[in-house]
Amino acid sequence: MFIQTETTPNPATLKFLPGKIVLEQGTAEFRSETEAAAASPLAARLFAVPGVTGVFFGYDFITVTKEDADWQHLKPAILGTIMEHFMSGQPILADGALGAEENEEGEFYDEGDEAIVATIKELLATRVRPAVAQDGGDITFKGYRDGRVYLNMKGACSGCPSSTATLKHGVQKLLHHFIPEVQEVEAVM
Numbered sequence: 001m002f003i004q005t006e007t008t009p010n011p012a013t014l015k016f017l018p019g020k021i022v023l024e025q026g027t028a029e030f031r032s033e034t035e036a037a038a039a040s041p042l043a044a045r046l047f048a049v050p051g052v053t054g055v056f057f058g059y060d061f062i063t064v065t066k067e068d069a070d071w072q073h074l075k076p077a078i079l080g081t082i083m084e085h086f087m088s089g090q091p092i093l094a095d096g097a098l099g100a101e102e103n104e105e106g107e108f109y110d111e112g113d114e115a116i117v118a119t120i121k122e123l124l125a126t127r128v129r130p131a132v133a134q135d136g137g138d139i140t141f142k143g144y145r146d147g148r149v150y151l152n153m154k155g156a157c158s159g160c161p162s163s164t165a166t167l168k169h170g171v172q173k174l175l176h177h178f179i180p181e182v183q184e185v186e187a188v189m
Helices: 033-039 041-047 069-087 111-134 163-178
Strands: 005-007 013-018 029-032 051-059 061-067 137-145 148-155 184-186
Touching: 013 069, 029 033, 033 041, 033 069, 033 184, 041 051, 041 061, 041 148, 051 148, 061 069, 111 137, 148 163, 163 184
Parallel strands: 148 184
Antiparallel strands: 005 013, 013 061, 029 051, 051 061, 137 148
C-alpha cells in the first residue's frame, strides 16, 4: 500500500491519500481522543500517536492535525497507523457512526429564506467544497440570517491561518455575486 501525503495551507495539518475510498459519503471530524474512541477505530488509532490533536475524513483522504511535534517525527508513525488499519480490514467508522456532514441538525434560517438557503447550499456543494477538499478540509452550511451566512470550517480549514481570507475573499465574494442578499460570511463552530 502506498500512501501519498500533501501539505495543506494549514502548517499544523497534513493530508494523507491512501489511494482508497475513506468515506463513501459525508465527512467526519474528530477533535478529541474520547470522541474518536466512540466513533472510529482509525481515528482512535491516530489519536494514540503522541502529538495528534485532530483527525478529519473525506471521500478519499485523511487529514491529521498536530500540536507542537515536528512532522518529520510524526509522519512515519501516522503513515504506519493508516497502513495497519487499512490492512486490518476494520471499518473507518464504527457501526452507527455517520459522517458529520450528513447531519443537518442545528441549521438555522427563516422559512422565507428557503430559496436563498437552497442556492447557498448548491453553490457550496458545486463550487466551494471541491476546492476546499483539495486542501484537506470541508466547509458546511450552518445558518443564514439578515444577509449573513454562517459556515463551519472542518479539517485542514479549521484553525488555518488563511481560512479568514478564504471566507472573506473567496466564499463571500462568490455568494454575493450569485446572491446579492448575502452581505457577509462568518465562521462558526
